[in-house]
Amino acid sequence: MNSKIEFCKIDYIKEKIRSINSDLILIIADLNVWSLYSKVLPLMNIEGKKIIFWKAPDGEKVKDFENLSSAIEFFLSKNVHRKAHLISLGGGATSDFSGMVAALLLRGIEWSTIPTTLLSMVDAGIGGKVAINSPQGKNLIGAFYHPTNIWICDAFLETLDKREWSSGAGEIVKYAFLSKEIGEKITPEVDIKTLIKDCVLYKEQVVAVDFKESGERKKLNFGHTFGHAIEVEYQIPHGLSVIWGILLVDIIFNEGKLIPKVKELVDNLKIDLGDSPWLNKEFPVDRIMNYLRKDKKTTSTDLIEFVVIKEVGKTEFTSISFSEIESKLAENKDVIKKLTI
Template sequence: MDSKIEFCEIDKLVSSIEKIETDQILLIADLNVWGMYSKIVPLLELKGKKVIFWKAPDGEKVKTFENLNSAVNFFLSKNVHRNAHLISLGGGATSDFSGMVAAILLRGIKWSTIPTTLLSMVDAGIGGKVAINSAHGKNLIGAFHHPENIWIAHEFLETLPKEEFQSGLGEIIKYAFLNKEINNSIKTEEPLLEIIKKCVLYKEAIVKEDFKEKGQRKILNFGHTLGHAIETTYSLSHGISVCWGIAIVLGIFQKKNLLSELNELKELLSLDLEDSPWLNKTFPISDIMRLVKKDKKSTSSTEMDFIFCEEIGTPTIEKISFEKIEKTLMDKSDELRKLSI
């Protein structure tokens, strides 16, 4: 099943939701977003709908077993029915969590999402991957559950904190390596909204081809294997961590070093990314490898799918052993210490 993606003005959101054929709307909203937008987007006042509201902790803090249990039992206590429709309002963590609630509540109910961050607009809100985190890593407990609707309203970006905006730019850089058209749009300095639309449509096309990530969809993980480990180790934002993951792939693992390309894209998008968090320090290989081995892209106990991009627009998927990943990091530890963009 495909999601209906609509680029719309923020004042059209309420009327769009009111058209959903249900008498029961379950709302999960990031508490920070709700604090800023509850009057602008009055989702508690939908005509002909009973709205049941669970307010979510902000950001990644929501993606826990405890919150999943709380939200599911709260909705069940309100006598929700199988034709209820869940709406997510927030960034990528909120949509990950909301989709997980929708996937397991009454064995699965329909849901839709309103992404409010740049990262969720171009990536996390699209594709039907839903999840919570565990003590062993990010997004290791989840499902595939397509949202019915994805409403993208650019006005949310006007109040987005700089760190969140920068995180979204990091994910856009990933797309610029995967797709020549997006790469060219950045280099010809097209408006950001056009670049966002191209990222959305590119991901949508790949998801349609490979919903459950058995083949081509894996390329969307470019930079993510090491990026997720860096995110956990250094508590960096997702997009910035992915960029550092890409930098290591380009400068350490590939035959063709494309760090100059990464630097050009970074400058064009005004992404603050210069010194690595481990610059002139020892890269924590053992900690990183412990997290890499628990990554969802593992295909056996000894190897995983790894994404390379030797040429813009032609990413490749290769199986690589954990032993080789660790050996490469160790052999090039001096280069890692000096890595910068």
């Protein structure tokens, strides 16, 4: 089932929820988002609907078993039924988490998502990948479960801080390498609203032909293999980690030829990237390798698959042994140690 994606104003969201064919609406809202928008978007009282509300810890903190159990048990204690409809309000972490709750509750109820960050607008929810994290790594516990609706409202970006903006724009850098058309639009004067729509439609088309990531959809992981390891190791935002992941892949598989293009995109999107978190320090190869061995993109006990781009718009899938990737990191340690753009 494909999601219905709509671009709308905040004023219309309550009406969209009112039109859902269910008398029972479950809401999972990021507590920070709710504190900002509860008056602008009053969802606790919708005519003809019973509302059950669960306030989620902000960001990635929500994506663990404790919160998953807490949310599910809370909703079950309120006598939810199988025709209930769950609404997610928040960023990508809230969407990932809410989708997991919806997938598991009563063996699966319908859900919809209202993304409130740039990252979640261009990525989360689209394609139905839902997940929580494990101490072993990001998004290792999850499922594919499409939301019924994705309501995208760019007005939420007005309260987005610079760090979250940069993280979302970091994900757009990925799209710029996957799609030549998107990449060519990223100039200093780029219209972010148009860019969001382009990224959404691009991912929607990819997912439509490869729902469970067995072929073409795998290219959406560009930069994410190293990126997830960097995100967990250094506790930096997802989109910024993806940029560093793209740069590492380019150094190892492409002699760093795309670095000038990455810098151009970072500048045009006004991303506050900063220096690499390991600049002038030893890159933690052993710890990064530990994350890679537990990554969901491993294809055997000894192989992991990387998405490699040597020319914008043309992707390659490369399976490589862990020993070989470790050797490549060691061979390029001096370049990696000084990496900055």
